[in-house]
Amino acid sequence: MVVPLGLLGYGLSAQGDDKKLTVAASPVPHAEILEYVRDHLAKKAGLELDVQEYSDFVVPNNATESGEVDANFFQHKPYLDDFNKKNGTHIRPVANVELEPLALYSKKVKSLKQIKSGQTVAVPNDSVNEGRALQLLDRTGLIKLKPGAGQGASLDDIADRKGLKFEEIEAPSVPRSLTDVDAAVINGNFALEAHLSPNKDALAVEKEKDNDFTNFLAVKDGNQDDPRVRKLAKLLQSDEVKKFIEKKYDGGIVPSFGPVKD
Incomplete structure (x- = not known):
């Protein structure tokens, strides 16, 4: 579901739900990868995952900052650094997932x-x-x-x-x-x-190794060690997700796991 921008602040918050993790994502490939995790891996890991799609590159970070969503998955480090600087937000990367090579x-x-x-x-x-x-x-x-x-x-x-x-x-x-x-x-x-x-x-x-434009899971600073976030990070860097990305995207999107430079 693509969330209309005007609905923000009207009941979309995951706050108060100790189990469900709500993640904002752009439709392709981020929401598709999250939906694979939700449908095939999350239940076994004890994680309830709610994927909210956004076609906008600004709202997901603002929604994460305000707590309307718990995390987001759509961006790379140069974009996030610029966004935080210009908007005074405190979003931090948690886990590298994939690269969309130029x-x-x-x-x-x-x-x-x-x-x-x-x-x-x-x-x-x-x-x-x-x-x-x-x-x-x-x-x-x-x-x-x-x-x-x-x-x-x-x-x-x-x-x-x-x-x-x-x-x-x-x-x-x-x-x-x-x-x-x-x-x-x-x-x-x-x-x-x-x-x-x-x-x-x-x-x-574009080279894949040590690429600064790898896309990652991100949260508001202070939420990096939320157990739900850590579960999702582990699932996003799993062998199952690696195989899913390689099969579905045929090199257009490539797995790029590992620690995030923060």
């Missing part, structure tokens, strides 16, 4: 070597994902970033475009641009919706 796709060329000067590459236009996209293009050698350009790199941080042109597009719309540009950097979840597989279709894929 990848470079094309309908017009078959390899990186075929991308030449004068061609156009589409990149997401938000600061976090554009930075990720440019870091990927830098690692492939298609561009060269200025020294010190980090996760928030923008087009102004390109030292050498090597003749490439760039088109900045909202991340969800980038897949639709593939027929209009020579190549495009697309987020894993949006690639999945467009039936693109990093394993089969991509020219280059």
Whole structure:
């Protein structure tokens, strides 16, 4: 169920229920993964799980901060750090779960070597994902970033475009641009919706190891050791969930377990 934003504060709180754990999540893949846990693993672990879907990236953190939900699962560390700083919230990561790798796709060329000067590459236009996209293009050698350009790199941080042109597009719309540009950097979840597989279709894929953009379970600071949260964290990092992610998403989403850098 996608929760209408206007219903917040009208009876949706899990407070007062000592057993049920209410988690806010974006529909794909986060709610799908939580629903798998709810339907196949939670009961045996003694956990009652309520999954609330949100299409908004702001409300889940605010709802977690206020206690209207107990936890959320939809974001990565750079986004959370920026959100906490700008909004004065106190959300903390608990357990890494999955990565939605950025990848470079094309309908017009078959390899990186075929991308030449004068061609156009589409990149997401938000600061976090554009930075990720440019870091990927830098690692492939298609561009060269200025020294010190980090996760928030923008087009102004390109030292050498090597003749490439760039088109900045909202991340969800980038897949639709593939027929209009020579190549495009697309987020894993949006690639999945467009039936693109990093394993089969991509020219280059973001590295998985030590990736700062792994998505995690998060709670308000102070609730990290809630027994219900710890149960869910353990289930989300289980072999069963690993197999579910690998089978269902075919590389568009990949398991990325382990401790969270906080």
